[in-house]
Amino acid sequence: MSDLMVIINMLALVYLGWFVERSLQKNKSKMWLFSGLVVVMLVILFTLPNYGPTYSYIMVTTILMYLVLTVSWALFSGPTGYISLAPAAFFGVGIYTSAVLGKDIPLLAVVLLGGILSFVLAMIVGALTLRLKGTYFIMFTFGLVLLITNLLLWYEIKFTGTRGRFVVAAGNDTIYYVMLGIFILLLITAFIIKRSKFGLALQSIGQNEEAAAHMGINVTGVKVIVFAITAFFMGMAGAIMTMKWTYIDPYSAFDLFRSFLPVLMAIFGGMRYFYGPVLGSVIFAYLEEKLLTEFPYVYKLAFGIVLIAVILYLPDGLAGLVDKIRARIARKKNALT
Amino acid sequence: MHLLEGKGVSIHFGGLAAVSDVDFYVDEGEIVGLIGPNGAGKTTLFNLISAALEPKPGEILLKGKRINGLKPYQICRLGIARTFQTVKIFGSLPAIENVRIGSLFGPLNRLSTMEATKEAIELLEFVGLSDVASAPAKDLTLSSQKRLEVARALATRPALLLLDEIMAGLNQTELLEAMELVKKIQKRGVTVVMIEHVMKAIMGICDRIIVLHHGKKIGDGTPQEVANSKTVIEVYLGEASDAGD
Numbered sequence: 001m002s003d004l005m006v007i008i009n010m011l012a013l014v015y016l017g018w019f020v021e022r023s024l025q026k027n028k029s030k031m032w033l034f035s036g037l038v039v040v041m042l043v044i045l046f047t048l049p050n051y052g053p054t055y056s057y058i059m060v061t062t063i064l065m066y067l068v069l070t071v072s073w074a075l076f077s078g079p080t081g082y083i084s085l086a087p088a089a090f091f092g093v094g095i096y097t098s099a100v101l102g103k104d105i106p107l108l109a110v111v112l113l114g115g116i117l118s119f120v121l122a123m124i125v126g127a128l129t130l131r132l133k134g135t136y137f138i139m140f141t142f143g144l145v146l147l148i149t150n151l152l153l154w155y156e157i158k159f160t161g162t163r164g165r166f167v168v169a170a171g172n173d174t175i176y177y178v179m180l181g182i183f184i185l186l187l188i189t190a191f192i193i194k195r196s197k198f199g200l201a202l203q204s205i206g207q208n209e210e211a212a213a214h215m216g217i218n219v220t221g222v223k224v225i226v227f228a229i230t231a232f233f234m235g236m237a238g239a240i241m242t243m244k245w246t247y248i249d250p251y252s253a254f255d256l257f258r259s260f261l262p263v264l265m266a267i268f269g270g271m272r273y274f275y276g277p278v279l280g281s282v283i284f285a286y287l288e289e290k291l292l293t294e295f296p297y298v299y300k301l302a303f304g305i306v307l308i309a310v311i312l313y314l315p316d317g318l319a320g321l322v323d324k325i326r327a328r329i330a331r332k333k334n335a336l337t
Numbered sequence: 338m339h340l341l342e343g344k345g346v347s348i349h350f351g352g353l354a355a356v357s358d359v360d361f362y363v364d365e366g367e368i369v370g371l372i373g374p375n376g377a378g379k380t381t382l383f384n385l386i387s388a389a390l391e392p393k394p395g396e397i398l399l400k401g402k403r404i405n406g407l408k409p410y411q412i413c414r415l416g417i418a419r420t421f422q423t424v425k426i427f428g429s430l431p432a433i434e435n436v437r438i439g440s441l442f443g444p445l446n447r448l449s450t451m452e453a454t455k456e457a458i459e460l461l462e463f464v465g466l467s468d469v470a471s472a473p474a475k476d477l478t479l480s481s482q483k484r485l486e487v488a489r490a491l492a493t494r495p496a497l498l499l500l501d502e503i504m505a506g507l508n509q510t511e512l513l514e515a516m517e518l519v520k521k522i523q524k525r526g527v528t529v530v531m532i533e534h535v536m537k538a539i540m541g542i543c544d545r546i547i548v549l550h551h552g553k554k555i556g557d558g559t560p561q562e563v564a565n566s567k568t569v570i571e572v573y574l575g576e577a578s579d580a581g582d
Binding site: 197200201203204207208210211212213214215216217218219 | 387389408409410412413414418419421425426427428429430434437438439441442443444450489493
């Protein structure tokens, strides 16, 4: 029963992602219907703690965490082609903001501050590294996570004498609401960026950065600011999520897996579409939780197999598959008439 | 005052002087041809003017103001636009979006989205690409892609347009169309500097020709003067006609 609740809410999340993509298109037919459905979906999502068992919204919180990481990752890396492995760093900065300041200031302020600190870190890192191309950029962002982990480890052992920290816990429903709020804010931000000329600038940078620069686009400026905006959301997600975990240390806070997963989830869902990464992370995250609890020994193996299959047979991910099936149905219809 | 002026412009790649101590100027309303054998430093000079590279040493002035050390996007907004020898279009974006990017980001005074779209439509028509406005740029023919680059560059509302071999690889009809296009650009009030190997085009439409050889300027004058210059004939036209035999 509770699994059904989770699946209904997953569908609601995917719908929101699809709606953003649809609103970006020129096709405005039936928009009143789709907008009405958005309200329904939002009601379903926001009232989940009222009708669903605790397990269901804890599960959806985890899904939302991956959603925020993946969608914000894809917002920058999708159009520009700059593959960042820094999500774990920004997420971890949020976690540590919470761990250090959680006792002293209100919850929402902690979350916001976690986002702001990540934003600042991303500005600095971006200004230094976004001149790097291809592999060099990937390696640097990867190194950043390792650097922060070890720097923090050194600091904790040298000055506090302990490796980890306790985090002030928050209620499961509070965490859920805040995480949902962050995700919706992210969708709105993504919509604004994609619809504005920044979206076009990001695409042109991905297509041909040199030409973009000669067309009057401040390529470094655009890249750094969008990179930092996406880090803002990752930091907020880290700050709220850690209130569920109560104890953290540098290794668990800056887990590199959280850098790889957004990339995998986005590819799995289909990077050419806005709702692709949404679809990818919702399904991926659900499978991960399910497999982890029910088949703890084979879950990573199953993951690997699914990923290889997707990369080999579905170059445009799940969203691409949906498109293909749709096109086939449309063709059949035409053939019949 | 000249529209564009270079004083002792140089750049070295390792030990090679790609452009060395070149003085040049471009006046408003001119069509200036930039010619020279392969490796003469023509495209490098374009890169220096458009700030893809920075001259060391040397000075580049736009309307009397020094523009060295600026970034390419700043140069573009100051009024210098360019095309590329190997086309650098935004391949998966529709042709119209390619041009719209130019008009959204290039002009010093920002246009509204509506104005930018209107201008993009007008420019596509100007270069004769209205029919393929919504096709992805990578699907266009090479000659169309080159014209798309011209439209995109014009969209930034330049005072000076640098055209890098837009006529290479075109057939006879396309060549005549391209020459016509350059003339039309001049009529719009845009000054043009063009790198070209097609002698017929250069001699036919340029008001003045600058000749580079091994990074040095060896000739500068009207097409007639350049065609009669002994040095130019020796190093450039001479070689070209040898190759033709």
